[in-house]
Amino acid sequence: xxxxxxxxxxxxxxxxxxxxxxxxxxxxxxxxxxxxxxxxxxxxxxxxxxxxxxxxxxxxxxxxxxxxxxxxxxxxxxxxxxxxxxxxxxxxxxxxxxxxxxxxxxxxxxxxxxxxxxxxxxxxxxxxxxxxxxxxxxxxxxxxxxxxxxxxxxxxxxxxxxxxxxxxxxxxxxxxxxxxxxxxxxxxxxxxxxxxxxxxxxxxxxxxxxxxxxxxxxxxxxxxxxxxxxxxxxxxxxxxxxxxxxxxxxxxxx
Amino acid sequence: xxxxxxxxxxxxxxxxxxxxxxxxxxxxxxxxxxxxxxxxxxxxxxxxxxxxxxxxxxxxxxxxxxxxxxxxxxxxxxxxxxxxxxxxxxxxxxxxxxxxxxxxxxxxxxxxxxxxxxxxxxxxxxxxxxxxxxxxxxxxxxxxxxxxxxxxxxxxxxxxxxxxxxxxxxxxxxxxxxxxxxxxxxxxxxxxxxxxxxxxxxxxxxxxxxxxxxxxxxxxxxxxxxxxxxxxxxxxxxxxxxxxxxxxxxxxxxxxx
Numbered sequence: 001x002x003x004x005x006x007x008x009x010x011x012x013x014x015x016x017x018x019x020x021x022x023x024x025x026x027x028x029x030x031x032x033x034x035x036x037x038x039x040x041x042x043x044x045x046x047x048x049x050x051x052x053x054x055x056x057x058x059x060x061x062x063x064x065x066x067x068x069x070x071x072x073x074x075x076x077x078x079x080x081x082x083x084x085x086x087x088x089x090x091x092x093x094x095x096x097x098x099x100x101x102x103x104x105x106x107x108x109x110x111x112x113x114x115x116x117x118x119x120x121x122x123x124x125x126x127x128x129x130x131x132x133x134x135x136x137x138x139x140x141x142x143x144x145x146x147x148x149x150x151x152x153x154x155x156x157x158x159x160x161x162x163x164x165x166x167x168x169x170x171x172x173x174x175x176x177x178x179x180x181x182x183x184x185x186x187x188x189x190x191x192x193x194x195x196x197x198x199x200x201x202x203x204x205x206x207x208x209x210x211x212x213x214x215x216x217x218x219x220x221x222x223x224x225x226x227x228x229x230x231x232x233x234x235x236x237x238x239x240x241x242x243x244x245x246x247x248x249x250x251x252x253x254x
Numbered sequence: 255x256x257x258x259x260x261x262x263x264x265x266x267x268x269x270x271x272x273x274x275x276x277x278x279x280x281x282x283x284x285x286x287x288x289x290x291x292x293x294x295x296x297x298x299x300x301x302x303x304x305x306x307x308x309x310x311x312x313x314x315x316x317x318x319x320x321x322x323x324x325x326x327x328x329x330x331x332x333x334x335x336x337x338x339x340x341x342x343x344x345x346x347x348x349x350x351x352x353x354x355x356x357x358x359x360x361x362x363x364x365x366x367x368x369x370x371x372x373x374x375x376x377x378x379x380x381x382x383x384x385x386x387x388x389x390x391x392x393x394x395x396x397x398x399x400x401x402x403x404x405x406x407x408x409x410x411x412x413x414x415x416x417x418x419x420x421x422x423x424x425x426x427x428x429x430x431x432x433x434x435x436x437x438x439x440x441x442x443x444x445x446x447x448x449x450x451x452x453x454x455x456x457x458x459x460x461x462x463x464x465x466x467x468x469x470x471x472x473x474x475x476x477x478x479x480x481x482x483x484x485x486x487x488x489x490x491x492x493x494x495x496x497x498x499x500x501x502x503x504x505x506x507x508x509x510x511x
Binding site: 054056076080081087089092093095097102103106108111 | 480
């Protein structure tokens with residue numbers, strides 16, 4: 001479903017030139033799979049997420065990404081979304097003056113139009129939003145407020161998953177969706193990911209620092225990212241090894 | 255040419271950032287003409303002023319000048335869009351009696367090499383009056399937006415509360431905004447809050463919205479709408495609020511040139 005091959009990427013810096021972050025990353029995620037990416041700080045986890053999302057300033061210098069048979073890197077960010085890619089942000093952005101409802105309805109309908117589908121009516125949209133907010137135990141009133149404005153860290157992450165539920169993507173790249181969550185919220189968010197994305201037709205790239213989200217969202221594959229490339233891939237037991245022994249020990253075996 | 259001497263120049267404080275070149279074909283007595291509004295004690299007045307240039311008004315000056323006198327406990331509310339003329343200019347002078355309130359929600363828009371400006375003077379001449387001015391400016395091309403807000407508080411006008419908020423949004427490199435708050439305060443128990451800022455569309459918000467599938471033009475529309483929405487928020491009359499926002503958005507949608 002997602003084939004990343006020999007990906008090199010750098011971040012544009014102020015004084016021209018770039019800082020190399022991804023250094024020959026190769027990874028495949030098949031439909032029906034949850035693939036966890038773990039790695040120490042500075043390994044390039046967030047850069048991978050941003051490169052897949054198409055964030056300006058993140059430049060691919062080599063390699064390719066094929067998503068559902070299409071050249072992902074040739075698409076603009078909004079085209080990637082319409083093609084079925086969802087990027088869950090580690091730090092969801094606040095947008096004063098734009099309500100969640102307005103934002104998500106416009107986003108959903110923009111995606112539908114891009115796919116040649118009919119726009120959803122206001123009534124149907126509200127019904128859908130209510131259902132997904134309920135799934136993530138987020139008060140519907142929060143969706144009437146401005147996007148992420150005044151939300152706590154945990155509320156922002158739950159709101160991200162409500163967005164994912166509404167947009168119903170084929171593939172989700174979730175960048176440290178577990179950070180800033182307490183144990184109960186972690187369970188709610190993890191169950192939400194399972195409910196929305198566990199599907200033989202869908203895939204998830206779950207970027208995380210810790211094992212704890214993986215107790216709820218059990219990965220099919222686990223890869224370790226270090227210094228911009230995948231150094232080890234294995235089954236779910238790799239995550240538990242990491243938790244027990246730490247990155248240094250596990251990577252020493254690599 | 256004695257008339258020429260009557261035209262304003264950039265040396266006049268209230269014309270400092272104006273496009274004086276746009277005044278050349280203007281009859282000097284234009285600058286003597288004022289519309290007068292008097293709001294009687296306890297009464298309320300509100301108006302929506304739109305300077306958005308009909309087809310015949312391309313180039314040159316499009317100007318309105320209002321003098322508003324608020325009697326005791328009177329309230330005036332002005333919604334204004336300045337989006338027309340080579341130089342589009344709204345001037346408002348408000349004299350406030352005891353307990354009066356003046357509210358301004360103003361928007362300037364413009365591209366090309368136009369200048370669009372709002373110039374106000376609040377004369378707080380009696381105690382306990384309040385004024386609140388919110389101006390939002392969105393400019394592109396080589397467009398310029400100005401807000402010059404003078405506030406005079408006389409010695410007796412204690413408990414005056416006069417606030418100003420200005421924000422400029424530059425959609426393209428080359429556009430500019432100027433804000434000049436000018437406060438002359440002779441009373442000691444007053445509040446005069448003023449703030450001004452200039453920025454561009456938030457890069458991280460744009461990417462966040464794009465990542466949810468919104469195309470660039472929709473993102474720009476939503477963010478600009480949110481930005482100018484500030485100027486309408488304090489207007490009490492809902493119909494006025496919506497009319498101002500709608501006029502401004504229509505003008506923005508036409509902005510191809």
